[in-house]
Amino acid sequence: MNLSATDLCLTVDGVDHLKDVSATFVPGRLHAVIGRTMAGKTTLLRVLAGLQGVDSGALTRQGADFLKTPVWRRDTAMVYQQFINYPHLDVFDNVAFPLKRAGLARDEIRRRVTDSLARVGLADFERRKPSQLSGGQQQRVALARALARGTGILLLDEPLANLDYKLREQLRDEFRTLFSDQGDTVVIYTTTEPAEAMMLGDVVLVMHEGRILQTGSPQEVFERPATTTVASIINDPPMNIFTGRIGSGQVTVAGFQATHVSAHLADLPDGTYRFGLRATDVGLASAGVEGEVTFVEISGSETFVHVAVGETPFVVQIEGIHDVALGDLVKLRLRPERLFAFDEEGTLQRTPSYDLTSVEGR
């Protein structure tokens, strides 16, 4: 029942939308595809759904060539980023539409529609038209339609991207329950938000410029990002990446005082490296290197302070909401024991250890 992609390539007007994409999608697991906008996530979903062809590569399901299967026989449901429903049908008929196409009996249709509308919390909205619903409710209808069929493949293309953040938070929590038991369904979920991928994914695939850069469990990808690009995609705000040197037992980062090499970097040969440090591992302190605040963002319950130290930009994440004025001079302190080391091509060399009390989450 696996869905396997091998070396999928698609170039449109000279731009690679998919480049050598190979992946195996397994039933019963939620695959979170994370990447920035235009990374090729949507294209990948459209290829899997059969809405888009490829230049080369293979797609197989149960050993059969899936590329030759037309859309309407792929046993696939999809939820779009925009809230797409049939405008002329009410909520009940929207959800019933694919079931009727599948030729189910009336009673069975009614049972399934009622059931899936209840699961998304829209039991009382059966006779409303989509245009009479809020954005969040419309997206729930789309979700109910996708779930009601119980298809073998369920594709979700940034389903929360167009919702208010409070609603996004709420639905994200609900998704954890909704998708916790997917039986034999292959679920693929795209997102631009690291927290969403981490929280929902059983498997995380990191995409960038049409390529899959890394595949693994959320923990693996987050704690061992294969390259600097992965490191910046899987962190929000993106991981601070800067150049530094290791030499004679000291780490030197431009502008900062040299510090002792911490244990996890000790066995690296001397030389120039790219270092990564999460925004949570840079702190504002009373002593340290001075920088100027260029911008302050507040996201949920965190304050992100953008600081320029000479030419190097840093993002500092502080818990809670704090008033920091633009143009202020602040002092930064780095936590050397939390440095990720990459070589000059950006390939991961060493990671800080997380094995303190770590227990597999969930």
Next chain:
Amino acid sequence: MRSRLYPVFKYTMIALWACFVAGPFFWAMTTSFKDVNGVQGGATYLPWLQYEPTVVGWRNIFGGAGGVDVMRPFFNSAVVTVAASAVSLVLGSLAAYALSRYRFKLGFIKNSDIVFFFVSQRIMPPVVLVIPFFYLLQWTGLLDTVLGLVIVTVALLLPIAVWVMVDFFNGIPREIDEMAMLDGCGPFQTFVRAILPNSLPGLTVAAMFCVVFGWNDFFFAFRLTFTEVQTLPQAVVALNSSIPPWWTLSAAALFGVAPLILLALRVERYLSKGNLSGAVR
């Protein structure tokens, strides 16, 4: 312009134009209740005050002695209009859907060229087409038949249907098609079950244009049908060619344009909602 004079200016202009627009109808209406006495003395407008109204004109067109029968031409016009419009709408919607949703490429010919081919047929003057059509219908035995007239009228209406519908379909998100296919509909089912039900405003506008241009066609009917299948415009114009019994002509003319005026009253809201705006851009 925001001065107090602006409303005066505005409603004066509206009123003047309204008089001009309504004038011919008023004239036809008042004339249709005249007889020789009401006409011969020069222009008169108000019944009872200026002339003695009669219904002789109206009686004439409904088979009164010495008049003409308009019911048969009316019926012919209706059949030709409805049939040609229906064929054009069906074929036009299908083609428009294809042109809106799929990419065609045949050498240097692309979608926009095909759309242009359809729409450009409106440039053909009827008089250029009518001679070849005459011989074509003569050879196929369709001259002076409803079927023959329907076929050539489709050539007039199909471009209109394609023109309106391509732009209307372009305004419907493609994701709806994709969703329907994912939901198990083949391409044809997708069109019928997901797209057509959402196209009623567009179909209404297209249908209205087809009916208007179909009903109002004169030249094809004039040269390709004679005695068997006379259409309403032909019948009215035939009245005009003889020494004008103005009252009969007026009554027949009003009878001939009435159906579409009623149609205009019904579909106005579709038209002004801006459903056409896509087609114009």
Next chain:
Amino acid sequence: MTQLDIVDVGHSYRSGAEEERWALKPLRLTFEAGKTYALVGPSGCGKTTLLNVLSGLVRPSQGHVLFDGADVTALPTRARNIAQVFQFPVIYRSMTVYENLAFPLQCRRWDKARIDAKVRQVAEALDLDDRLEQPARRLTADDKQLISLGRGLVRDDVAAVLMDEPLTVIDPQLKHSLRRKIREITEQFGPTVIYVTHDQYEAMSIAQEVLVMKDGRAMQQGTPEQLFEAPSSTYVGYFIGSPAMNFLTLDRTDGHVTLGGRPLTMAWDMPEGTTECQVGIRPEYVEVATEPGPNTFPARLRDVRDHGPQRVLVMEVAGGLVRAKVPREDGVPASEEFLVRLPRAKALPYADGRLVLHS
């Protein structure tokens, strides 16, 4: 720079509706000159109505709008000298960038030299000075929004700049830099800014003061920090912050406030005689404790949500759900049952859904 006062303004789109159903319930607000304010709330909360009242598009059913003390309630938009940036970028399609920026000044019949100097000054601040001669319609959406902002800034005396969800159609990649640009520019020129958005992040990142609205009412006005640290109601506690503030229902035994039978001390006292008492605490301040102590309660772990650098622990405390945000390096409690501490200073008392005032 103008101070805007909203005096008992209320509005209903249908006349004769009872006040409970008004789009905007009568309220009194002051927007100080030169400050940036954000109006935030879910759709239908009245924020857009309030903006339209300020711009003159909506004439309120009651109350007065004062610009620097002068009553402008009856004045049309054109006479109010405000600027507005809309959701969808609005530029004069047929004009160049320069002509767009000069347009409001031409309407005011400034002389050419003065217009030129002003337009160039504003264009430079907006980083548009190298594209002045380009047709404005060729610019990207974010630059078009800057032009809209610029059309307000060229007028020295502009009363206020109103922004109606200006980032809606901006590419996510560019939202960040446009937000930054807007903040820089408004700090440089210092107009009074009213910024409407449904996005809390945006509101708090851009504004000095945030006004949270719901169902046509102003729920709380304050700096982002105030909204976070001391939400005036359970609604604001829920609406601001992610995950939302935790609220747990309290009991009263022998005059003491208790949670699940154990005593709880809060930042300040709950007055006597309140019917529904709750404690509110941010997930950031809930601590996993290793040993029993004051304000420490047994918890049962329900779920762990991995957000990356932090994890959110969802647990049951005294019959209610509590979320705690813990750094990743702290790991996850080894057993399902453990203790949590609610630090006194961060545990706020709520009575009937409203924050109890510190006496």
Next chain:
Amino acid sequence: MEALRRHKSMFLLPGLLTLALIIIFPLLFTIRVSFSGWNVSNPQLDFIGGANYTAMLHDSRFWASITRLVLLAGGTVLIQYVIGFGMALLVWREARGRRLWRVLFLVPMMTTPVVMAAIWQMIFHESLGPVNDLLGMLGLTKVPWLTESGPALVALMTVEVWQWTPFMFLLLLAGLLSLPKEPFMAAAIDGAGAWRTFRKVTFPLMAPVSVAAIIIRLIEASKLSDSVYVLTSGGPGSATETPGYYLYIQGLRDQQTGYSGAMSLTYLVLMIVTLTVVAALLARAFKLKGAS
């Protein structure tokens, strides 16, 4: 995707083939017949080379009709555009009874041109018609509307304006109604008055619609012949003759089939070339005007 490729032709072909089949024969026939001497006494497809075309070059009546058509079509479409736009602006927003006005202003385009031309013929009647009657009331002399060339052209243009301004009105009103309201709010906020708002906002926004509406009307107007037939029969003399009407006389009434074929093709080619050029010029003119 493979499957879709097979289906797309099934949607397109029925319509495309139907139209092509209906259109292709007349075109081929006309081309062939234009090189023949087919006429009423010699109805056969012989081959006489370009004789018809040579004759046509010297047919001043044909060329006069072409010139007349250009002036008639250009003039009436311009008037229709100005009035249509004006009326659309007047009933676009707040106007008392705007639904009524909208319907009324649409009605003429729904009526049959030949039928209405018959009515107009009565209206323009020299002694019994209301136009001269009204002129008389105003103390003006009677005009021989349909029997003198100048007035006949005016009468014909009046009928065209009456019949087709509604179409222009409809397209422009639809365009106006679909305009976003923000640019107008922005203009009000910037302090622009009504005239400035029209010149800088409404007109530029309506430019694409205007170009399309004018082109559509020019295409339809270039086929003018029905109304001529009923109203003036091309007279007096050939004073109101259009190519369409002249072709009718030559090809259908006098059955000079070969000769009319040559003229038909020339007429068609001239029209296509002219309209293409006009379309390009208009598109550029509206853009240039917008940019200044």
